[in-house]
Amino acid sequence: MAIDWNDNVKRKVFREALQEAYPSASELEIFVDEELNENLEIVAGGANLKVTAHGLVKWAMAKGRLNDVYKAFKEQNSRHSVIEKLEQQSLALLKFNLTQDDWDTLFEQFLADDLADLHRAFQQGFQQALGFAFRDAQPQHPPLTTLIQIRELLEIHDTGSKGPLLAARFVECAISELQRSNANNQRNLTALEQWRDRIAQQHSVPPKPTEPTRTMACHAYLLVTLEVIGSDVNVYPELHITGTEKPVRFGAQPATCPVAEVADLISQWICQAEDALDDGTCDDGQVTLEVFLPYQHLEEDVANWSIKDHRGEGVCLGWHRRFLVRSSDRLRYGQIQRSLKLRWKKLEACVKAKNACDEFHLQEDCPHQKGFLRSLLDDQEALGLKFVAQLPTDPGKRTDLFKDIIDAAIPIALWSSEMADLDVAALKAEFDTLLKSCNLTNFADLAKHWRQKRRKSKHIRLLCDQPDRLPNLPDPDREEDLLVAS
Secondary structure (H helix, E strand, O other), X not given: OOOOOOOHHHHHHHHHHHHHHOOOHHHHHHHHHHHHOOOHHHHHOOOOHHHHHHHHHHHHHHHOOHHHHHHHHHHHOOOOHHHHHHHHHHHOOXXXXXXXXXXXXXXXXXXXXXXXXXXXXXXXXXHHHHOOOHHHHOOOOOOOOOHHHHHHHHHHOOOOOOHHHHHHHHHHHHHHHHHHHOOOOOOOOHHHHHHHHHHHHHOOOOOOXXXXXXXXXXXXXXXXXXXXXXXXXXXXXXXXXXXXXXXXXXXXXXXXXXXXXXXXXXXXXXXXXXXXXOOOOOOOOOEEEXXXXXXXXXXXXXXXXXXXXXXXXEEEHHHHOOEEEEEOHHHHOHHHHHHHHHHHHHHHHHHHHOOHHHHEXXXXXXXXXXXXXXXXXXXXXXXXXXEOOOOOOOHHHHHHHHHHHHHOXXXXXXXXXXXXXXXXXXXXXXXXXXXXHOOXXXXXXXXXXXXXXXXXXXOEEEEEOOOOOOOOOOOOOOHHHHOOOO
């Protein structure tokens, strides 16, 4: 929103808002330091808060940074009345494409009960028209709880060439949502279709591109990567969709926290990621979670992490969403990634030939030397591991065993977490049943069948990796890349 800062009245209104939002020099100093990376005392020293706030506005105006100050203020104080006051004044100077009669005619077609459908339609239409999600454009915007809010947003964005496109896409998505919600009532949406066609014709809105026919299954994967940093972990979220080259932005940010708090982040990220999925984006409408664990936490029973569902109620992650465990240690080693890529190609060929299970190494005895299992898997060029032996009781030796599995760069490893005597034949049969029941190179399918297997055999653990869907982690050699928001 362009604001005419040459108007001294607007500068005064904004200065008063700064004083109200940051009622002490110390609070204003924190705002300037954290949001603008400037020293308040240097740029705007003053005898009192009013003088200091005026000095800040004056300095920012002279430096051409007043819009930066306003944007930072807006992100921290999204409900402050000064925002509407300043921006409504600026709107009066802008030229709009649609008339108030156009908007009145459109919103007369909607009912109060349509709010949820129209909320989804606005999010979808915004993404289609502008090419990015509304939550990325305005991450601090309050929730849309009224039809008036949706109309105001559409009107605000009607000032440029994309305005009519957004309006048309919004109505197209609204029609689809209302048809889905009113399938049995057969609601007449002809007036909405006529409105869309009229606006599209008047403003030369191009027709919506025909979606390409999908020739392969499409899945959404929420990648959550943990890397140890002292007693805490850095946690990085990414959303990947089959067939999409780059990760999809969905509003999540990295964080640093104890491992015990990672589940709370995942609860939030699952909701954000699935909200970012348009209808038909993926085959099941849900994300498959891939948790990248460091070797220090490989024994974490991720399935038992308590996740909050959409009602805010606790539920075990293992039942809430399908998930897989992958290795975060492998991400930093080029040699391991190269080996994994070679074995993955062989695994794909074996899956097509339906003999992949035969290429897994069966380990019936627990190795007593560090490095033994890795060398064995390397020499056999194994594509996976069925570890049916009992794990070492000593924690250090178990850690060494997991390091061997990680360094061996095998795509899939299975073992049992039980420390009691195991029935080797029965465990092998369970492993083989899982490996033969699903497409091992389709991790959404693998996660589905693993969850089914865990209903009866919660002790079965799975570590899997593939070379094509990897998180983009910060460069450890660049200090600024390692700064993670807490």
